[in-house]
Amino acid sequence: MQQVAEYLGVTDRTVRQMITDARLTGYRNGKRLVRIDLNEVDAAMEPFGGVA
Numbered sequence: 001m002q003q004v005a006e007y008l009g010v011t012d013r014t015v016r017q018m019i020t021d022a023r024l025t026g027y028r029n030g031k032r033l034v035r036i037d038l039n040e041v042d043a044a045m046e047p048f049g050g051v052a
Helices: 002-008 012-020 038-044
Strands: 026-029 033-036
Touching: 002 012, 002 038, 012 033, 033 038
Parallel strands: none
Antiparallel strands: 026 033
């Protein structure tokens, strides 16, 4: 999660909230380890603003 947070420029708490809100999918491996697919992170980003 920390790596995804750094990639997005947010805190790990924000990444956890994004998983809770179903904006990202977290994959649990064991009790504590959570993995996030970077391709899903990129796909979840939506452009806004600028010239249409």
